[in-house]
Amino acid sequence: MVNATTSQTHFNYKPIPVASNADPIYFEDFGRQVEGFDPAKTTPEQMEEIVNMLYKHSILLFKNLKLTPKQQFEMTHAFDPEANTYGHGNNKTGNTKSSILHPDLKTIPHQPQVQLIGNGRVDGVHEGLDSPQLKHPHHKTFHKTPVSDEDEAHGVTRFYRWHIDAALYALSPPKVTTLYAVKVPSGELQTCRYDDGTSDELQVPLGGTAFVSGKNMFDILPEEYKSLAVRTTVEYAPHPYVWMSKAHALSTGLGLESEGLEMNLEDLPEWEESKVKKLPMCWKNPVTGALHLQVHPCGAFKLHIAPSSSSTATLYPEGATISDLTKVREILYTIQRPGIAPPLVYAQDWEEGDLVVFHNRGLLHSVMGAFTPDQVRMFHQCNLAASDDPVGPDADDIAKYA
Numbered sequence: 001m002v003n004a005t006t007s008q009t010h011f012n013y014k015p016i017p018v019a020s021n022a023d024p025i026y027f028e029d030f031g032r033q034v035e036g037f038d039p040a041k042t043t044p045e046q047m048e049e050i051v052n053m054l055y056k057h058s059i060l061l062f063k064n065l066k067l068t069p070k071q072q073f074e075m076t077h078a079f080d081p082e083a084n085t086y087g088h089g090n091n092k093t094g095n096t097k098s099s100i101l102h103p104d105l106k107t108i109p110h111q112p113q114v115q116l117i118g119n120g121r122v123d124g125v126h127e128g129l130d131s132p133q134l135k136h137p138h139h140k141t142f143h144k145t146p147v148s149d150e151d152e153a154h155g156v157t158r159f160y161r162w163h164i165d166a167a168l169y170a171l172s173p174p175k176v177t178t179l180y181a182v183k184v185p186s187g188e189l190q191t192c193r194y195d196d197g198t199s200d201e202l203q204v205p206l207g208g209t210a211f212v213s214g215k216n217m218f219d220i221l222p223e224e225y226k227s228l229a230v231r232t233t234v235e236y237a238p239h240p241y242v243w244m245s246k247a248h249a250l251s252t253g254l255g256l257e258s259e260g261l262e263m264n265l266e267d268l269p270e271w272e273e274s275k276v277k278k279l280p281m282c283w284k285n286p287v288t289g290a291l292h293l294q295v296h297p298c299g300a301f302k303l304h305i306a307p308s309s310s311s312t313a314t315l316y317p318e319g320a321t322i323s324d325l326t327k328v329r330e331i332l333y334t335i336q337r338p339g340i341a342p343p344l345v346y347a348q349d350w351e352e353g354d355l356v357v358f359h360n361r362g363l364l365h366s367v368m369g370a371f372t373p374d375q376v377r378m379f380h381q382c383n384l385a386a387s388d389d390p391v392g393p394d395a396d397d398i399a400k401y402a
């Protein structure tokens with residue numbers, strides 16, 4: 001690998017433009033803006049540097065790019081040359097119409113790994129799609145207690161859903177996602193409110209995308225929770241987006257309310273045990289070796305906790321399997337909520353020509369904001385179901401934390 005921290009890099013790297021909510025201590029390594037990159041003239045050595053820098057910094061922002069869907073696919077593909085299909089597989093599958101992801105995606109016909117997402121009706125033909133109708137997800141369709149119409153009129157919004165881009169069934173979570181802003185309507189700042197009994201809130205750009213580092217999320221945990229995190233494997237529900245399609249989210253978008261609205265497993269589309277995803281709670285960064293706390297809280301179904309070999313462990317020292325959903329969610333929320341506090345959030349303020357490449361196995365992200373039907377917004381999104389599953393803590397990590 002190229003040592004991208006030397007002065008011999010192909011490109012310039014500077015910190016991402018964080019807002020005043022952010023505590024710089026959490027952004028020393030998290031996020032870089034890349035200057036000098038031209039997707040039409042990329043060499044393999046340059047891509048190797050980009051791959052390396054992405055794993056070190058989790059988010060790379062490129063400004064003023066012209067990027068074709070083919071170039072976007074090739075850039076995404078460079079992170080996982082053996083991966084070729086979109087992260088959710090063939091999203092036209094007829095039997096998953098009840099999935100909560102279904103309405104949000106339009107596949108670009110000549111580059112089917114790239115999706116058009118956004119808001120409003122697009123005039124004319126865009127990349128082979130005839131007048132596509134797009135819809136930005138609104139939290140009132142998902143949260144149990146949405147903000148009032150009056151507050152919304154005053155610009156109050158929520159994190160829609162904190163997540164990892166992943167099918168979480170049969171397919172492996174994509175290594176990276178690339179998001180390219182084609183058309184961005186301008187608008188006023190909004191207030192993203194947590195509404196979870198805290199007074200936490202953020203000033204955010206209209207339709208901004210929020211990111212938090214899974215490494216920060218792990219690093220700020222107290223020792224007893226680090227021990228629990230490195231010993232835990234998260235089992236996801238089969239077809240999790242169908243399973244959860246009637247459930248409501250918490251006001252922070254960080255997981256679901258436990259109201260018993262999940263589908264019974266026998267009512268789901270056909271599934272098999274061997275395709276159920278059981279993934280470590282902490283994923284090891286392939287370049288830095290750091291642990292990133294990576295759980296998609298909405299899809300989590302059970303927690304499998306290994307015993308601790310330390311005499312000082314206080315949480316489940318004997319190990320356990322937790323299958324009570326309310327308890328599963330309580331534990332996950334306790335572990336994950338500190339990591340989405342305002343000082344840890346980066347909100348991308350999109351401008352046309354922005355490309356964000358993010359380490360999908362190293363952070364969580366969420367859309368925010370609400371658009372009116374006449375506000376047309378277009379993004380190209382690409383990620384690829386990975387050629388392998390993420391790797392968990394190694395023996396040294398277990399010795400250090402468990």
Ligand SMILES: [Fe+2]
Pocket residue numbers: 163164165365
């Ligand atoms: Fe996403």
